[in-house]
Amino acid sequence: MDLSxxxxxxxxxxxxxxxxxxVKSDLKFPxxxxxxxxxxxxxxxGLKGGIELAHADLGEATQAVAAALVLGLGLPIVAYVILLxxxxxxxxxxxxxxxxxxxxxxxxxxxxxxxxxxxxxxETYPLIMLAIMESPAIIIGLLLARxxxxxxxxxxxxxxxxxxxxxxxxxxxxxSVMLLFGAMVVGLAVKPSSLDTITPFFGTLFMGALSLFLLxxxxxxxxxxxxxxxxxxxxxxxxxxxxxxxxxxxLLVGHYWLGFGEGGVLLVAVxxxxxxxxxxxxxxxxxxxxxxxxYYLTLSLGVTFPFNVIxxxxxxxxxxxxxxxx
Amino acid sequence: MPxxxxxxxxxxxxxxxxxxxxxxxAEAHEASGYTVLDARGAGSAGLQTGALDGESNILFxxxxxxSKLDQVLADVEKxxxxxxxxxxxxxxxxxxxxxxxx
Numbered sequence: 001m002d003l004s005x006x007x008x009x010x011x012x013x014x015x016x017x018x019x020x021x022x023v024k025s026d027l028k029f030p031x032x033x034x035x036x037x038x039x040x041x042x043x044x045x046g047l048k049g050g051i052e053l054a055h056a057d058l059g060e061a062t063q064a065v066a067a068a069l070v071l072g073l074g075l076p077i078v079a080y081v082i083l084l085x086x087x088x089x090x091x092x093x094x095x096x097x098x099x100x101x102x103x104x105x106x107x108x109x110x111x112x113x114x115x116x117x118x119x120x121x122x123e124t125y126p127l128i129m130l131a132i133m134e135s136p137a138i139i140i141g142l143l144l145a146r147x148x149x150x151x152x153x154x155x156x157x158x159x160x161x162x163x164x165x166x167x168x169x170x171x172x173x174x175x176s177v178m179l180l181f182g183a184m185v186v187g188l189a190v191k192p193s194s195l196d197t198i199t200p201f202f203g204t205l206f207m208g209a210l211s212l213f214l215l216x217x218x219x220x221x222x223x224x225x226x227x228x229x230x231x232x233x234x235x236x237x238x239x240x241x242x243x244x245x246x247x248x249x250x251l252l253v254g255h256y257w258l259g260f261g262e263g264g265v266l267l268v269a270v271x272x273x274x275x276x277x278x279x280x281x282x283x284x285x286x287x288x289x290x291x292x293x294x295y296y297l298t299l300s301l302g303v304t305f306p307f308n309v310i311x312x313x314x315x316x317x318x319x320x321x322x323x324x325x326x
Numbered sequence: 327m328p329x330x331x332x333x334x335x336x337x338x339x340x341x342x343x344x345x346x347x348x349x350x351x352a353e354a355h356e357a358s359g360y361t362v363l364d365a366r367g368a369g370s371a372g373l374q375t376g377a378l379d380g381e382s383n384i385l386f387x388x389x390x391x392x393s394k395l396d397q398v399l400a401d402v403e404k405x406x407x408x409x410x411x412x413x414x415x416x417x418x419x420x421x422x423x424x425x426x427x428x
Contacts, residue, residue, distance in 0.1 A: 029377075032376075034378060035377075035379065091409075216377060220375060220377050224373065226373070230372065277378060278379070281378070281379065282341075284380075285341050285410075286344075288409075289405075289408055289409035289411070290409030292370075293341070293371045293372055293381070293411070294372025294373070296380075297373075298372065301378075
């Protein structure tokens with residue numbers, strides 16, 4: 001593993017944000033900048049996915065979608081079982097599990113920046129898988145929570161949260177899902193000539209905006225370290241163990257099922273390894289209000305995200321290269 | 327000094343995802359209006375930095391006459407019983423021009 005590959009702007013700005021917060025710098029981002037940047041990044045990646053989808057082979061795309069569904073539905077169940085074994089209560093376990101089946105676009109984009117810096121080619125189907133994988137884990141989380149609540153769920157006051165139609169609607173109308181799919185449709189539908197007008201904004205500037213976003217996320221991750229005590233040792237260890245399990249699942253799916261090359265396998269591993277911190281936390285706030293947001297946010301943003309950016313991506317890349325013989 | 331009229335000010339600190347539910351409660355009780363402010367802080371739900379939706383709070387302010395207070399609070403408490411992490415506190419206040427709040 002050559003760690004100098006981590007010397008890319010996205011990763012270094014993340015480290016800078018982390019450091020700035022750790023040394024209690026007065027650096028502050030304007031309110032809502034991270035939200036604005038996340039909208040921009042989701043549109044940018046959705047457009048790219050849509051443009052690529054236009055050249056996609058239908059059979060291969062269908063396989064990628066099926067693989068995304070298997071990872072998105074399977075990983076939360078694995079996470080849930082591990083959490084219950086660690087004596088985490090069922091509702092917190094359901095909410096945390098949903099985060100680990102879903103994906104982090106920030107981590108995924110860092111992996112793309114990492115590959116681009118080394119000029120490693122990658123399949124573009126993982127872009128579609130990213131969009132697909134936002135929702136299934138939310139649904140599994142909701143079903144696990146419903147199962148955990150058991151008879152309490154018959155309480156009429158819980159009707160709105162527990163109505164299956166409402167749950168499905170929430171999972172698929174989630175803001176991130178709307179942006180990713182919506183931008184993908186735009187990218188697929190518009191003529192290449194008209195795409196040129198937005199390419200400077202959504203293409204050329206993209207990696208610069210990602211660096212800004214990661215700078216702020218580095219600060220956010222660092223702020224969460226103070227919450228480790230509240231969360232407890234088992235969950236912090238889980239936040240490192242689960243991406244390794246998800247990453248391994250992604251490596252196997254990417255190589256043996258989808259037959260991707262080194263770059264594509266790394267991206268599928270990152271999809272398996274990453275935990276959502278943008279789309280899933282608000283969904284869990286509404287659907288599993290009993291769970292403690294401090295647990296799932298600290299894990300996904302404070303433990304798993306930095307782990308994946310600094311350790312996970314080079315590790316999965318090393319393994320992907322070994323698997324594919326690159 | 328123009329006359330002042332007693333009212334109750336309901337303050338609710340909640341995650342931004344609950345805004346719609348709180349507006350529903352205000353409308354169900356025919357409140358004359360409400361005010362929402364962005365809020366940051368920390369509490370039983372952990373750190374709320376305001377950077378991402380999952381960690382963004384609001385301060386929801388609602389002025390009601392005492393006659394409506396019990397019913398509004400009962401609805402807010404239903405949300406809390408469901409497990410939502412909200413902080414609710416009520417203060418006595420006075421308003422200018424009572425008809426604005428009827």
